[in-house]
Amino acid sequence: MTSAPNGIPAPDIERFSPLHQAHVAAGASFTDFAGWQMPVRYSSDLAEHHAVRNAAGLFDLSHMAEILVDGPDAGAYLDYALAGKLSVIELGQAKYSLLLAESGGIIDDLVVYRLGDTTFLVVANAGNRLAAVDALVARVGNFTASVVDQSDDYALIAVQGPNARAILAATAGIEDLGTDLNFMKYYRITDAAFRGQSLLIARTGYTGEDGFELYLAPAKARELWDALLVAGADQGLVPAGLASRDTLRLEAGMPLYGHELSLMTFPAQAGLGRVVNLNKENDFVGRAASEAGPAAGASVLVGLMSTGKRAGRADYEIFSSPDAATSDGVITSGALSPTLGYPIAMAYVAPHLAALGTEVYVNVRSTRIAATVTALPFYKRVK
Amino acid sequence: MTDTSKLQYTAEHEWVLVEGSIATVGITAYAAEKLGDVVFVELPDVGSTVTGGTVVGEIESTKSVGELFAPVNGTVTATNDQVVESPELVNSDPFGAGWLIKVEFESLPAMLSLAEYSALTGE
Numbered sequence: 001m002t003s004a005p006n007g008i009p010a011p012d013i014e015r016f017s018p019l020h021q022a023h024v025a026a027g028a029s030f031t032d033f034a035g036w037q038m039p040v041r042y043s044s045d046l047a048e049h050h051a052v053r054n055a056a057g058l059f060d061l062s063h064m065a066e067i068l069v070d071g072p073d074a075g076a077y078l079d080y081a082l083a084g085k086l087s088v089i090e091l092g093q094a095k096y097s098l099l100l101a102e103s104g105g106i107i108d109d110l111v112v113y114r115l116g117d118t119t120f121l122v123v124a125n126a127g128n129r130l131a132a133v134d135a136l137v138a139r140v141g142n143f144t145a146s147v148v149d150q151s152d153d154y155a156l157i158a159v160q161g162p163n164a165r166a167i168l169a170a171t172a173g174i175e176d177l178g179t180d181l182n183f184m185k186y187y188r189i190t191d192a193a194f195r196g197q198s199l200l201i202a203r204t205g206y207t208g209e210d211g212f213e214l215y216l217a218p219a220k221a222r223e224l225w226d227a228l229l230v231a232g233a234d235q236g237l238v239p240a241g242l243a244s245r246d247t248l249r250l251e252a253g254m255p256l257y258g259h260e261l262s263l264m265t266f267p268a269q270a271g272l273g274r275v276v277n278l279n280k281e282n283d284f285v286g287r288a289a290s291e292a293g294p295a296a297g298a299s300v301l302v303g304l305m306s307t308g309k310r311a312g313r314a315d316y317e318i319f320s321s322p323d324a325a326t327s328d329g330v331i332t333s334g335a336l337s338p339t340l341g342y343p344i345a346m347a348y349v350a351p352h353l354a355a356l357g358t359e360v361y362v363n364v365r366s367t368r369i370a371a372t373v374t375a376l377p378f379y380k381r382v383k
Numbered sequence: 384m385t386d387t388s389k390l391q392y393t394a395e396h397e398w399v400l401v402e403g404s405i406a407t408v409g410i411t412a413y414a415a416e417k418l419g420d421v422v423f424v425e426l427p428d429v430g431s432t433v434t435g436g437t438v439v440g441e442i443e444s445t446k447s448v449g450e451l452f453a454p455v456n457g458t459v460t461a462t463n464d465q466v467v468e469s470p471e472l473v474n475s476d477p478f479g480a481g482w483l484i485k486v487e488f489e490s491l492p493a494m495l496s497l498a499e500y501s502a503l504t505g506e
Contacts, residue, residue, distance in 0.1 A: 040446075041419060044420050044474075045419050045420050045444075045445040045446065046420040046422075046445065243419065243446050247445060309422060309423040310423055310425075310443070311423075311443075313448075336422045336423065336445065338445070365448070
């Protein structure tokens with residue numbers, strides 16, 4: 001890996017995960033994702049998807065961004081810089097939030113963990129790392145807080161599926177857990193160690209299943225990856241790539257930046273209005289625009305389902321009838337749902353088409369296929 | 384097992400088995416692997432006329448949609464109902480049970496040998 005003198009990687013140089021050789025050894029096919037060569041699949045998208053729903057999948061998320069916020073004003077600063085009220089989250093608690101622009105649009109969606117009285121870890125999307133770091137640094141102003149991009153100091157491994165907890169419990173080398181796994185609630189994080197190296201274990205994920213995300217320095221990431229596979233060998237654990245990750249999160253109704261979320265999207269359009277805390281007394285970036293809300297008639301995010309097997313995909317247009325001349329919406333993510341067996345999609349549609357049960361027509365490569373507006377998520381795990 | 388050296392190939396990653404005036408067409412293992420898990424196959428109607436080099440069907444995977452090109456001019460004499468029922472046959476047996484269409488032709492254009500196709504894919 002090379003980088004420009006100021007430490008920012010040159011955009012046309014591919015980055016590799018610390019786990020790259022593990023993926024090569026496992027026979028992965030790779031794709032470019034946010035400038036990183038990441039595994040798209042190891043064996044079959046469908047097999048990996050089903051493994052996560054029925055047993056467990058192992059994901060390499062080392063390309064994601066980790067930004068450390070520290071200082072006496074860290075909480076107040078985050079209340080200003082982000083849409084939610086982060087200052088009141090407890091030690092060891094995680095919260096989903098949004099980084100808004102002044103315009104009210106979304107720069108990134110992210111998860112914030114409180115690691116200490118004055119310390120928070122902000123985890124952002126790989127593709128928005130530079131935009132997120134720039135915005136967060138620019139917003140420090142007079143707050144006594146430091147904002148440091150520590151992404152290169154973290155590898156990130158996720159274990160997702162009903163067997164995730166048992167697999168983690170059986171993994172040799174994971175020890176010194178601050179909170180016992182049996183007592184860790186969802187959206188919590190605890191400190192731990194792996195073979196003497198500091199490890200953070202978060203009960204979070206992006207698949208709609210139970211699962212954990214493991215943060216540690218790159219040096220022992222490969223050992224941890226291998227140890228997890230050994231522990232999971234008789235529990236159905238398989239490595240899973242970005243293809244299955246996408247169908248899993250789609251079934252779970254989770255938005256993906258660059259598809260359901262963008263600088264042009266207001267949280268309220270995406271069903272994320274509650275993530276913006278207008279009850280906060282402090283000013284925050286995007287406050288005025290959020291109070292004003294999106295323009296009248298702005299499109300709204302809905303779920304769509306169809307019969308048959310032909311799925312509407314991202315960028316396919318939506319019409320109110322089989323012969324309507326102008327489109328009233330567009331799909332942002334879509335696929336034939338591996339778990340449900342029918343086509344599902346998330347789409348932005350004109351408000352008058354957003355009621356549950358509305359029938360719309362998707363242009364699937366010049367054939368108009370009927371779809372019905374349905375509630376999100378499409379799939380919910382049995383707890 | 385199909386003897387892949389007895390097949391001819393196109394630059395669009397199809398294989399063609401010529402028996403008399405009937406060409407059986409499918410996609411290669413290389414193409415199937417690049418597509419990923421095939422979940423839906425659309426084939427032309429039996430009896431329809433096809434023109435060589437044009438798109439006559441679709442092979443859709445979880446992640447993308449591949450086009451099926453007719454390798455010859457002719458008439459579709461059969462389509463594989465099994466593959467329509469079980470699209471995963473394209474992945475598990477692309478040269479055998481995963482065949483897609485049969486076309487009756489009058490003349491055959493030049494196609495690639497296995498060696499030439501392998502050179503194309505670098506495999």
